[in-house]
Amino acid sequence: MFRIRTFLAPTTTVRAHCDLPCGVYDPEQARIEAESCYKIIEKMAANDDKTFTARAIGIKEERADLAKHHLDVLWHDYFKPEHLDKVPNLHELFWNATKQVSKVKASTDLADAKKLLEMIDEIDAAWKATGGESKTRVAGRPA
Amino acid sequence: MPGLKPRPVTGLRRVPGSRREASLGERLGGPWRVAVTEASMAPTILPGDWLLLDPTTARWPRRGAIVVVREPDTDVLAIKRVAAGPGERVDLDAGHLVLAGDEAWLLSDARDADRLAAGAGTPIDSRRYGPVPVANLVGRAWFRYGPASRIGRLGGRPA
Numbered sequence: 001m002f003r004i005r006t007f008l009a010p011t012t013t014v015r016a017h018c019d020l021p022c023g024v025y026d027p028e029q030a031r032i033e034a035e036s037c038y039k040i041i042e043k044m045a046a047n048d049d050k051t052f053t054a055r056a057i058g059i060k061e062e063r064a065d066l067a068k069h070h071l072d073v074l075w076h077d078y079f080k081p082e083h084l085d086k087v088p089n090l091h092e093l094f095w096n097a098t099k100q101v102s103k104v105k106a107s108t109d110l111a112d113a114k115k116l117l118e119m120i121d122e123i124d125a126a127w128k129a130t131g132g133e134s135k136t137r138v139a140g141r142p143a
Numbered sequence: 144m145p146g147l148k149p150r151p152v153t154g155l156r157r158v159p160g161s162r163r164e165a166s167l168g169e170r171l172g173g174p175w176r177v178a179v180t181e182a183s184m185a186p187t188i189l190p191g192d193w194l195l196l197d198p199t200t201a202r203w204p205r206r207g208a209i210v211v212v213r214e215p216d217t218d219v220l221a222i223k224r225v226a227a228g229p230g231e232r233v234d235l236d237a238g239h240l241v242l243a244g245d246e247a248w249l250l251s252d253a254r255d256a257d258r259l260a261a262g263a264g265t266p267i268d269s270r271r272y273g274p275v276p277v278a279n280l281v282g283r284a285w286f287r288y289g290p291a292s293r294i295g296r297l298g299g300r301p302a
Binding site: 008009010011012013014015016017 | 173174176177178179180181182183184185188190193194211219220221222223251253267288289
Protein backbone atom coordinates (compact mmCIF):
# COMPACT_ATOMS: atom_id res chain seq x y z
CA MET A 1 0.00 0.00 0.00
CA PHE A 2 2.81 2.31 0.94
CA ARG A 3 4.55 1.56 -2.33
CA ILE A 4 1.46 2.38 -4.40
CA ARG A 5 1.17 5.67 -2.55
CA THR A 6 4.77 6.54 -3.27
CA PHE A 7 4.26 5.59 -6.89
CA LEU A 8 1.16 7.77 -7.23
CA ALA A 9 2.46 10.78 -5.35
CA PRO A 10 3.19 13.80 -7.54
CA THR A 11 6.79 14.92 -7.67
CA THR A 12 5.94 18.54 -8.46
CA THR A 13 4.51 20.93 -5.90
CA VAL A 14 2.41 23.92 -6.83
CA ARG A 15 1.65 26.70 -4.40
CA ALA A 16 -1.71 28.25 -3.69
CA HIS A 17 -0.09 30.96 -1.65
CA CYS A 18 -0.97 34.20 0.06
CA ASP A 19 1.28 36.76 1.66
CA LEU A 20 3.68 34.98 3.93
CA PRO A 21 2.73 35.40 7.59
CA CYS A 22 6.01 35.21 9.49
CA GLY A 23 4.26 33.67 12.49
CA VAL A 24 6.03 35.84 15.05
CA TYR A 25 3.59 37.58 17.36
CA ASP A 26 3.90 39.10 20.81
CA PRO A 27 1.62 41.60 22.58
CA GLU A 28 4.80 43.11 24.02
CA GLN A 29 5.25 44.90 20.71
CA ALA A 30 2.01 46.82 21.27
CA ARG A 31 2.75 47.24 24.94
CA ILE A 32 6.06 48.98 24.33
CA GLU A 33 4.35 51.56 22.11
CA ALA A 34 1.62 52.01 24.71
CA GLU A 35 4.28 52.48 27.39
CA SER A 36 5.80 55.22 25.23
CA CYS A 37 2.43 56.98 25.26
CA TYR A 38 2.26 56.61 29.04
CA LYS A 39 5.72 58.08 29.59
CA ILE A 40 5.13 60.90 27.12
CA ILE A 41 1.98 61.96 28.98
CA GLU A 42 3.96 61.84 32.24
CA LYS A 43 6.73 64.00 30.79
CA MET A 44 4.25 66.44 29.27
CA ALA A 45 2.72 67.04 32.70
CA ALA A 46 6.15 67.89 34.09
CA ASN A 47 7.14 70.31 31.36
CA ASP A 48 5.54 73.61 30.35
CA ASP A 49 7.69 74.35 27.32
CA LYS A 50 5.48 74.88 24.28
CA THR A 51 7.87 73.34 21.77
CA PHE A 52 8.28 70.30 23.99
CA THR A 53 4.52 69.90 24.31
CA ALA A 54 4.05 70.17 20.55
CA ARG A 55 6.70 67.53 19.89
CA ALA A 56 5.35 65.29 22.63
CA ILE A 57 1.84 65.40 21.18
CA GLY A 58 3.12 64.48 17.73
CA ILE A 59 5.22 61.61 18.98
CA LYS A 60 2.45 60.31 21.23
CA GLU A 61 0.03 60.15 18.32
CA GLU A 62 2.57 58.34 16.21
CA ARG A 63 3.25 55.80 18.97
CA ALA A 64 -0.47 55.32 19.55
CA ASP A 65 -0.92 54.52 15.85
CA LEU A 66 1.81 51.92 16.10
CA ALA A 67 0.21 50.39 19.19
CA LYS A 68 -3.05 50.12 17.29
CA HIS A 69 -1.32 48.57 14.31
CA HIS A 70 0.38 45.92 16.42
CA LEU A 71 -2.90 45.10 18.18
CA ASP A 72 -4.60 44.76 14.80
CA VAL A 73 -1.94 42.38 13.53
CA LEU A 74 -2.35 40.21 16.63
CA TRP A 75 -6.11 40.25 16.29
CA HIS A 76 -6.21 39.50 12.56
CA ASP A 77 -3.19 37.31 12.09
CA TYR A 78 -2.37 35.54 15.34
CA PHE A 79 -5.78 34.83 16.81
CA LYS A 80 -7.90 32.23 15.04
CA PRO A 81 -11.55 31.23 15.43
CA GLU A 82 -10.66 28.19 17.58
CA HIS A 83 -9.05 30.49 20.16
CA LEU A 84 -12.53 31.77 21.01
CA ASP A 85 -13.10 28.55 22.98
CA LYS A 86 -10.36 29.53 25.41
CA VAL A 87 -10.98 33.28 25.29
CA PRO A 88 -14.69 33.85 24.57
CA ASN A 89 -14.43 37.62 25.04
CA LEU A 90 -11.50 37.94 22.63
CA HIS A 91 -13.18 40.27 20.16
CA GLU A 92 -14.41 42.50 22.95
CA LEU A 93 -10.90 42.70 24.40
CA PHE A 94 -9.47 43.88 21.09
CA TRP A 95 -12.35 46.16 20.29
CA ASN A 96 -12.07 47.90 23.62
CA ALA A 97 -8.29 48.04 23.54
CA THR A 98 -8.12 49.55 20.05
CA LYS A 99 -10.77 52.07 21.04
CA GLN A 100 -8.74 52.87 24.13
CA VAL A 101 -5.73 53.54 21.89
CA SER A 102 -7.78 56.15 20.05
CA LYS A 103 -8.59 57.69 23.39
CA VAL A 104 -4.95 57.76 24.46
CA LYS A 105 -4.05 59.34 21.14
CA ALA A 106 -6.23 62.33 21.93
CA SER A 107 -5.85 62.39 25.69
CA THR A 108 -3.30 63.86 28.07
CA ASP A 109 -4.70 61.97 31.04
CA LEU A 110 -2.29 59.43 32.50
CA ALA A 111 -5.23 57.29 33.65
CA ASP A 112 -6.20 56.64 30.01
CA ALA A 113 -2.73 55.40 29.16
CA LYS A 114 -2.67 53.25 32.29
CA LYS A 115 -5.99 51.69 31.33
CA LEU A 116 -4.60 50.86 27.89
CA LEU A 117 -1.64 49.07 29.46
CA GLU A 118 -4.03 47.01 31.59
CA MET A 119 -6.04 46.09 28.51
CA ILE A 120 -2.92 45.02 26.63
CA ASP A 121 -2.01 42.88 29.65
CA GLU A 122 -5.38 41.14 29.32
CA ILE A 123 -4.60 40.47 25.65
CA ASP A 124 -1.21 39.21 26.74
CA ALA A 125 -2.95 36.75 29.06
CA ALA A 126 -5.15 35.60 26.15
CA TRP A 127 -2.05 35.14 24.00
CA LYS A 128 -0.44 33.06 26.71
CA ALA A 129 -3.64 31.06 27.32
CA THR A 130 -3.70 30.06 23.66
CA GLY A 131 -0.09 28.92 23.67
CA GLY A 132 1.21 31.98 21.89
CA GLU A 133 4.29 32.29 24.03
CA SER A 134 5.69 28.94 22.99
CA LYS A 135 4.44 28.98 19.40
CA THR A 136 5.02 32.48 18.11
CA ARG A 137 8.48 33.40 19.32
CA VAL A 138 11.77 31.91 18.36
CA ALA A 139 13.09 29.98 21.35
CA GLY A 140 15.88 32.10 22.73
CA ARG A 141 17.19 34.97 20.68
CA PRO A 142 18.68 34.39 17.27
CA ALA A 143 22.46 34.67 17.43
CA MET B 144 -13.42 71.81 -20.70
CA PRO B 145 -13.75 74.02 -23.78
CA GLY B 146 -10.57 74.84 -25.61
CA LEU B 147 -8.68 71.86 -24.31
CA LYS B 148 -7.94 69.13 -26.77
CA PRO B 149 -8.26 65.67 -25.28
CA ARG B 150 -4.88 64.07 -24.89
CA PRO B 151 -4.47 60.66 -26.48
CA VAL B 152 -4.35 57.91 -23.91
CA THR B 153 -1.36 55.77 -24.64
CA GLY B 154 -1.85 53.19 -21.94
CA LEU B 155 0.82 51.46 -19.94
CA ARG B 156 4.01 50.31 -21.51
CA ARG B 157 3.98 46.60 -22.13
CA VAL B 158 7.16 44.85 -21.08
CA PRO B 159 7.79 41.92 -23.41
CA GLY B 160 8.10 38.68 -21.47
CA SER B 161 11.52 37.11 -21.45
CA ARG B 162 10.01 33.65 -21.42
CA ARG B 163 9.30 32.09 -24.79
CA GLU B 164 6.40 29.75 -25.32
CA ALA B 165 7.22 26.09 -24.81
CA SER B 166 6.94 23.78 -27.79
CA LEU B 167 4.53 20.85 -27.75
CA GLY B 168 7.45 18.49 -27.20
CA GLU B 169 8.57 20.43 -24.16
CA ARG B 170 5.04 20.64 -22.87
CA LEU B 171 4.63 16.86 -23.17
CA GLY B 172 7.43 16.58 -20.62
CA GLY B 173 4.92 17.55 -17.95
CA PRO B 174 4.33 17.98 -15.12
CA TRP B 175 1.26 15.74 -15.37
CA ARG B 176 0.68 15.38 -11.66
CA VAL B 177 1.12 18.00 -8.96
CA ALA B 178 0.65 18.27 -5.21
CA VAL B 179 -0.77 21.49 -3.76
CA THR B 180 0.60 23.36 -0.78
CA GLU B 181 -1.07 26.31 0.99
CA ALA B 182 -4.69 27.34 0.94
CA SER B 183 -5.40 30.31 -1.30
CA MET B 184 -7.59 28.09 -3.51
CA ALA B 185 -9.75 26.91 -0.61
CA PRO B 186 -12.41 25.57 -0.55
CA THR B 187 -12.04 24.24 -4.12
CA ILE B 188 -8.53 22.92 -3.66
CA LEU B 189 -6.94 22.25 -0.31
CA PRO B 190 -3.32 21.83 0.72
CA GLY B 191 -2.27 18.23 0.15
CA ASP B 192 -4.52 17.66 -2.86
CA TRP B 193 -3.10 15.64 -5.71
CA LEU B 194 -4.12 16.91 -9.12
CA LEU B 195 -3.82 15.71 -12.69
CA LEU B 196 -2.61 18.34 -15.10
CA ASP B 197 -3.02 18.72 -18.83
CA PRO B 198 0.31 20.30 -19.80
CA THR B 199 -0.42 20.32 -23.53
CA THR B 200 -2.60 23.44 -23.25
CA ALA B 201 -0.99 25.96 -25.57
CA ARG B 202 -3.55 28.73 -25.12
CA TRP B 203 -5.34 30.06 -22.09
CA PRO B 204 -8.17 27.79 -21.06
CA ARG B 205 -11.55 29.42 -20.71
CA ARG B 206 -12.63 31.56 -17.80
CA GLY B 207 -13.23 29.55 -14.64
CA ALA B 208 -10.58 26.93 -15.40
CA ILE B 209 -7.92 26.16 -12.80
CA VAL B 210 -4.40 26.51 -14.10
CA VAL B 211 -0.83 26.00 -12.97
CA VAL B 212 1.45 28.88 -13.94
CA ARG B 213 4.93 30.14 -13.39
CA GLU B 214 4.32 33.37 -11.57
CA PRO B 215 5.75 36.46 -13.21
CA ASP B 216 8.68 37.98 -11.28
CA THR B 217 9.30 34.97 -9.05
CA ASP B 218 8.91 31.90 -11.30
CA VAL B 219 7.14 30.13 -8.43
CA LEU B 220 4.86 27.34 -9.64
CA ALA B 221 1.42 28.41 -8.50
CA ILE B 222 -2.16 27.32 -8.94
CA LYS B 223 -4.87 29.91 -9.71
CA ARG B 224 -8.20 30.29 -11.44
CA VAL B 225 -8.63 32.10 -14.77
CA ALA B 226 -10.82 35.10 -13.93
CA ALA B 227 -10.58 36.64 -17.39
CA GLY B 228 -9.07 35.29 -20.59
CA PRO B 229 -7.29 36.95 -23.53
CA GLY B 230 -9.05 40.01 -24.87
CA GLU B 231 -11.50 40.05 -21.97
CA ARG B 232 -12.17 42.95 -19.67
CA VAL B 233 -11.07 43.05 -16.04
CA ASP B 234 -12.95 45.42 -13.77
CA LEU B 235 -10.67 47.15 -11.31
CA ASP B 236 -11.37 49.57 -8.47
CA ALA B 237 -10.42 52.46 -10.70
CA GLY B 238 -11.60 51.68 -14.22
CA HIS B 239 -10.88 48.56 -16.18
CA LEU B 240 -8.21 46.78 -18.15
CA VAL B 241 -8.53 44.98 -21.47
CA LEU B 242 -6.23 41.98 -21.62
CA ALA B 243 -4.00 41.36 -24.62
CA GLY B 244 -4.48 38.32 -26.85
CA ASP B 245 -1.99 36.24 -24.90
CA GLU B 246 -2.74 37.30 -21.35
CA ALA B 247 -5.03 36.14 -18.59
CA TRP B 248 -6.11 37.52 -15.24
CA LEU B 249 -5.62 34.91 -12.55
CA LEU B 250 -7.18 34.99 -9.11
CA SER B 251 -7.24 32.89 -5.95
CA ASP B 252 -10.47 31.29 -4.81
CA ALA B 253 -10.20 31.91 -1.08
CA ARG B 254 -12.52 34.61 0.19
CA ASP B 255 -11.09 37.52 2.18
CA ALA B 256 -12.83 36.42 5.37
CA ASP B 257 -11.33 32.92 5.14
CA ARG B 258 -7.87 34.27 4.52
CA LEU B 259 -8.09 36.53 7.52
CA ALA B 260 -9.33 33.67 9.67
CA ALA B 261 -6.41 31.56 8.50
CA GLY B 262 -3.98 34.31 9.39
CA ALA B 263 -2.80 34.68 5.79
CA GLY B 264 -2.27 38.03 4.17
CA THR B 265 -3.27 39.39 0.80
CA PRO B 266 -3.47 36.76 -1.91
CA ILE B 267 -0.63 36.61 -4.39
CA ASP B 268 -2.35 36.64 -7.78
CA SER B 269 -3.06 39.06 -10.65
CA ARG B 270 -4.10 41.67 -8.10
CA ARG B 271 -0.43 41.79 -7.21
CA TYR B 272 1.49 40.84 -10.35
CA GLY B 273 -0.95 41.86 -13.07
CA PRO B 274 -1.88 39.92 -16.20
CA VAL B 275 0.00 36.69 -16.78
CA PRO B 276 1.35 35.96 -20.30
CA VAL B 277 0.45 32.66 -21.93
CA ALA B 278 4.10 31.61 -22.02
CA ASN B 279 3.92 31.23 -18.24
CA LEU B 280 1.12 28.68 -18.47
CA VAL B 281 2.25 25.24 -17.34
CA GLY B 282 -1.03 23.38 -17.60
CA ARG B 283 -4.67 23.11 -16.74
CA ALA B 284 -5.68 21.19 -13.62
CA TRP B 285 -8.62 18.95 -14.51
CA PHE B 286 -8.88 16.10 -12.02
CA ARG B 287 -8.21 15.49 -8.34
CA TYR B 288 -6.96 11.96 -7.66
CA GLY B 289 -6.17 12.35 -3.98
CA PRO B 290 -7.17 12.33 -1.18
CA ALA B 291 -9.52 9.40 -1.83
CA SER B 292 -12.47 11.11 -0.18
CA ARG B 293 -12.45 14.00 -2.62
CA ILE B 294 -11.61 12.39 -5.97
CA GLY B 295 -13.32 14.08 -8.88
CA ARG B 296 -13.22 16.41 -11.83
CA LEU B 297 -12.20 20.03 -11.33
CA GLY B 298 -13.43 23.08 -13.11
CA GLY B 299 -16.47 25.25 -13.32
CA ARG B 300 -17.04 28.28 -11.18
CA PRO B 301 -15.62 28.85 -7.71
CA ALA B 302 -17.81 27.59 -4.89
